[in-house]
Amino acid sequence: MNYLDELRRELARVGIGGARAARIVEELADHLACDPDADLGSPRLVAERFADELGLAGTRRAAKLGFGALALVAALLAAAAADARYPQHVHDARAVALTGLLLFASAQVAFVAGVLALVRGLRRSLSGAERRLVLRRTSVALGAGAVTCCALLVHGSVFRPMPSAWIALTLAAGAVPLPFLGYAASSVRAAARLTPPGGRAPGLSRDLPGPLGRHARAVLATLVVAAVGLVVVQGAFFERSASEGPSRGLVELAGLALGTAVLGRVLGLFS
Amino acid sequence: MTGEALKGHLDALVLAALRDAPLHGYAIIEELRRRSGGTFALPEGTVYPVLHRLEADGLLSSSWSAASGRRRRVYRLTRRGRAALARRRDDWRRFARAVEAVLA
Numbered sequence: 001m002n003y004l005d006e007l008r009r010e011l012a013r014v015g016i017g018g019a020r021a022a023r024i025v026e027e028l029a030d031h032l033a034c035d036p037d038a039d040l041g042s043p044r045l046v047a048e049r050f051a052d053e054l055g056l057a058g059t060r061r062a063a064k065l066g067f068g069a070l071a072l073v074a075a076l077l078a079a080a081a082a083d084a085r086y087p088q089h090v091h092d093a094r095a096v097a098l099t100g101l102l103l104f105a106s107a108q109v110a111f112v113a114g115v116l117a118l119v120r121g122l123r124r125s126l127s128g129a130e131r132r133l134v135l136r137r138t139s140v141a142l143g144a145g146a147v148t149c150c151a152l153l154v155h156g157s158v159f160r161p162m163p164s165a166w167i168a169l170t171l172a173a174g175a176v177p178l179p180f181l182g183y184a185a186s187s188v189r190a191a192a193r194l195t196p197p198g199g200r201a202p203g204l205s206r207d208l209p210g211p212l213g214r215h216a217r218a219v220l221a222t223l224v225v226a227a228v229g230l231v232v233v234q235g236a237f238f239e240r241s242a243s244e245g246p247s248r249g250l251v252e253l254a255g256l257a258l259g260t261a262v263l264g265r266v267l268g269l270f271s
Numbered sequence: 272m273t274g275e276a277l278k279g280h281l282d283a284l285v286l287a288a289l290r291d292a293p294l295h296g297y298a299i300i301e302e303l304r305r306r307s308g309g310t311f312a313l314p315e316g317t318v319y320p321v322l323h324r325l326e327a328d329g330l331l332s333s334s335w336s337a338a339s340g341r342r343r344r345v346y347r348l349t350r351r352g353r354a355a356l357a358r359r360r361d362d363w364r365r366f367a368r369a370v371e372a373v374l375a
Contacts, residue, residue, distance in 0.1 A: 053324035
């Protein structure tokens with residue numbers, strides 16, 4: 001077996017096939033034709049370098065595509081929420097409340113995971129473990145985004161009586177982003193194929209700039225307080241009720257505690 | 272100079288090699304060797320993966336051309352690639368000035 005055949009086999013082993021592998025082999029064949037004594041390194045090493053570099057680019061692309069798809073979800077969700085004129089009496093209040101709560105929770109998980117994926121993904125250099133963390137964060141964000149879309153579809157179907165324009169907007173807001181989320185998920189799978197397992201990525205401390213990284217837990221606590229505070233103010237302001245704000249704040253706090261306990265390790269919040 | 276010593280600067284060097292004209296992989300390595308007066312003798316197998324990544328990141332574009340009866344992949348800087356090169360050049364100059372100030 002000559003060098004190029006062995007390279008082709010090694011490329012397949014690390015997850016590079018099809019047109020990309022053919023192009024790599026053709027480029028290196030040209031290089032060897034220019035300089036028959038060239039030392040390209042062993043086929044295994046060259047294939048692993050390609051997997052490493054393409055995996056890095058693929059991870060960044062997946063994080064950006066994921067964030068873009070989630071931004072679309074957020075924009076359409078905001079449009080549906082802004083257009084809502086809530087009636088005094090709702091036909092199926094329990095279903096509306098449940099889907100509303102699910103929307104609220106999944107949208108926050110998608111937002112946090114998506115931002116974390118993008119922040120880490122945009123770093124100039126990423127170890128293999130960090131790439132896996134970015135892909136994990138993107139997967140969680142896309143999964144939560146898909147749940148948000150499905151909840152929106154159910155919400156739009158059960159919330160009555162509502163104007164037909166709002167129902168159409170809400171159903172469209174749930175359906176339109178789904179193909180984009182699917183496309184972003186396929187880019188995550190493609191990047192994951194090029195990322196070997198092993199190692200452990202540093203946590204939130206590496207997502208924060210400079211000196212803030214040393215105080216990651218304090219930053220996390222501040223963000224939690226800010227999120228709860230926002231919900232308290234928003235609840236009190238929009239519902240014009242002194243009790244509504246704090247009670248929503250408590251629900252938010254419980255949700256954040258639960259979310260951190262369940263997803264903290266997956267999202268690499270802790271070192 | 273070994274590949275290990277150049278690690279971290281390879282992206283900027285490859286972008287700089289393509290500043291004036293499109294080149295194929297072998298010519299890029301030769302251009303780096305020529306411009307550095309033979310100091311940058313890069314392990315040749317490291318440059319091609321970097322070229323593919325820089326293209327995937329949108330900093331380079333590439334196309335096939337024919338030469339001596341063979342197909343040859345030619346790389347060129349994109350607009351984003353030129354901007355990235357300018358940024359990295361500024362970073363490097365700042366860094367080199369700081370090191371020089373400490374060592375002098």
